[in-house]
Every structure is written in structure tokens, then in C-alpha cells.
Amino acid sequence: xxxxxxxxxxxxxxxxxxxxxxxxxxxxxxxxxxxxxxxxxxxxxxxxxxxxxxxxxxxxxxxxxxxxxxxxxxxxxxxxxxxxxxxxxxxxxxxxxxxxxxxxxxxxxxxxxxxxxxxxxxxxxxxxxxxxxxxxxxxxxxxxxxxxxxxxxxxxxxxxxxxxxxxxxxxxxxxxxxxxxxxxxxxxxxxxxxxxxxxxxx
DNA sequence: TGAATGATCAGCT
DNA sequence: GCTGATCATTCAA
Numbered sequence: 001x002x003x004x005x006x007x008x009x010x011x012x013x014x015x016x017x018x019x020x021x022x023x024x025x026x027x028x029x030x031x032x033x034x035x036x037x038x039x040x041x042x043x044x045x046x047x048x049x050x051x052x053x054x055x056x057x058x059x060x061x062x063x064x065x066x067x068x069x070x071x072x073x074x075x076x077x078x079x080x081x082x083x084x085x086x087x088x089x090x091x092x093x094x095x096x097x098x099x100x101x102x103x104x105x106x107x108x109x110x111x112x113x114x115x116x117x118x119x120x121x122x123x124x125x126x127x128x129x130x131x132x133x134x135x136x137x138x139x140x141x142x143x144x145x146x147x148x149x150x151x152x153x154x155x156x157x158x159x160x161x162x163x164x165x166x167x168x169x170x171x172x173x174x175x176x177x178x179x180x181x182x183x184x185x186x187x188x189x190x191x192x193x194x195x196x197x198x199x200x201x202x
Numbered sequence: 203t204g205a206a207t208g209a210t211c212a213g214c215t
Numbered sequence: 216g217c218t219g220a221t222c223a224t225t226c227a228a
Contacts, residue, residue, distance in 0.1 A: 049223070058223070060210095069210060086224050087207025093223090106223060136224050146209090177223055200224095 023096050024050045024105050024191050029166035032092075032110060034159045036143035039118045043110025043132050043142070044164055046196045049175045050189040051093070053102025058181035061102035072151045073102035080159055082139070082150040089136030090145045094154065094161070108135045108176070108190075110142075111198040118143075134200040168194040176201055 033042040053061030053073060060083070061070040072081040073095055081093040081104050093104040110132035112119055119131045119141035132138040139145065144159060152158050172188040179185055192199055 051223075060223080067211070083223085084209060085222055087209075087222095089224050091223060108223085134224070175223075180222090 020050055020052065020096060020103055020105075021189075024048050024189070025170050026163075027094060027105055027107070027161070028170045028191050028193050029164040029168075031113065031162040031164050032107060032138075032142070032159070033114075033162060034142040034144060035157060036148075039115060039143070041115030041118050041142050042113045043138065044113055044193075044198075045107055045109075046111050046193040046198045047107075047109035047200060048191050049106045049108060050191075051104050051106060053104075056181070056187070056189075057184040058175060058178035059102065059104075064102060066102075070102060073104050074100055075151065077103075078154050080144075080149055080152045080154055082144055082146045084146045086136075090139040091135040092139050092142075092144050092149070092159075106135060107138065109133050109192075109198055109200045110138050111196060112141070129197060133198050166193075168196065170194065 027045050027048050030045050031042050032045055051059040053059050054064050056062055061073045066074055069083060075095055076099040077096040079095045081095050082090055084090055091106060093106045095104050097103040112128055112131050120126050122143060123131055123137065123141050125131060132141045149159055154160050171192050171194050173190045174186055174188060175190045
């Protein structure tokens with residue numbers, strides 16, 4: 001698969017003053033690829049959410065809170081922030097923005113593209129719509145976890161991004177599972193690919 | 203609807 | 216250093 005330095009482009013967007021909404025939008029329809037234990041898997045990103053460390057109460061790093069867990073988010077954009085939650089699940093984020101700014105895009109859903117048999121084995125599921133439609137699921141399907149993948153450079157050859165050809169517009173909605181975030185819960189920072197069935201929730 | 207399950211971290215000593 | 220509430224979820228029912 002074509003592999004340009006897409007992560008650097010994400011960084012550039014920020015330095016050029018493009019809003020984080022734009023960065024999240026350009027991830028929709030892009031490809032997320034992984035090569036774990038010599039096995040290649042890839043999916044098209046269909047759903048993503050923005051988290052902003054400085055001002056967003058739903059973000060782990062709010063308010064600019066640097067802890068061992070959130071340290072990865074403060075790194076320069078273009079690397080992975082993978083964390084472990086609920087005692088069993090990993091979640092994958094793309095770190096965006098310059099160093100010292102804790103912004104990230106949580107990847108919530110993919111459409112499986114390549115390595116589907118590998119995903120089925122890792123997930124112990126066969127239905128295509130049950131492989132990568134959820135942040136915990138897609139980490140399992142792509143073989144990603146905090147221990148091995150937190151902080152990895154997304155222009156490397158372990159986990160990386162490739163631009164896609166977007167054929168449908170992006171829709172926005174409220175983010176999922178952040179009821180505690182007070183006024184921030186209503187921000188329309190969830191981005192989905194219109195008309196795509198590989199979405200975690202309606 | 204609720205149980206599973208463990209890392210995380212604020213708030214304490 | 217210890218404690219316990221909390222959690223960007225999933226699955227079985």
C-alpha cells in the first residue's frame with residue numbers, strides 16, 4: 001500500500017494554522033495500517049473524535065495536565081497515544097499539534113480493508129461489521145496495545161496512516177461516553193463518514 | 203442493564 | 216506509599 005509521510009502532513013496542518021477540526025476531518029476516509037508480528041492489517045477511518053488538553057473537560061490531559069499516562073499527548077503531532085481502560089481495552093489516538101500541546105484524535109471506527117482473516121482471528125469474530133466498529137475493537141483487530149504502541153511514530157513501519165480518497169462528506173455529532181464533561185459534552189467534535197455502516201454507535 | 207477488570211491519580215498519611 | 220473512585224468499553228442477557 002502507498003505509504004507517504006501522512007503524519008508529517010498532519011503536523012504541518014497545525015503549524016499552518018489549520019484548525020484541529022480540519023485535521024480530524026482529513027483523517028476521516030484515511031487508512032490506518034499496522035504491521036504486527038509480521039501480519040499486515042488496514043482499515044479506512046470512518047469515525048473519530050477530537051480531544052483538546054487545554055480546554056476540553058473530556059480530555060485525559062485537561063487542563064494541560066501532564067501525568068505519566070498523558071505525557072504522550074504532549075509530544076509533537078504524528079505519533080500514537082494508546083491507553084488502557086476498563087481493565088481490558090486499549091484505545092488508539094493520533095496525537096496532533098506542536099510539542100507541549102496535548103491534543104489528540106481518538107479513532108473510534110474503521111471499515112476493514114486488508115488482513116480481514118487476521119482481524120477475525122484476533123477478535124474471535126467473523127462478522128465484518130463487528131471487527132473494527134468501536135475503539136476497543138479496532139485496537140484488538142489491528143493488534144495494537146499500550147505497552148507496544150503508545151508513543152510510536154506514525155510515519156514508521158509499525159503503525160502508520162495513509163491518505164484515502166473520500167467519496168462521501170463528513171458529518172459531525174456529539175462525542176460518545178463523556179457525559180461527565182459538563183458543557184464540553186455538547187461539542188460537535190465527533191466526525192463520521194456519511195452513509196458508512198462501519199460506525200460504533202448511532 | 204449490569205458485570206467484568208485493572209490502570210490511573212488525587213488525596214491522603 | 217496506600218486507598219478508592221473513576222473510567223474516551225464490550226459482551227451476554
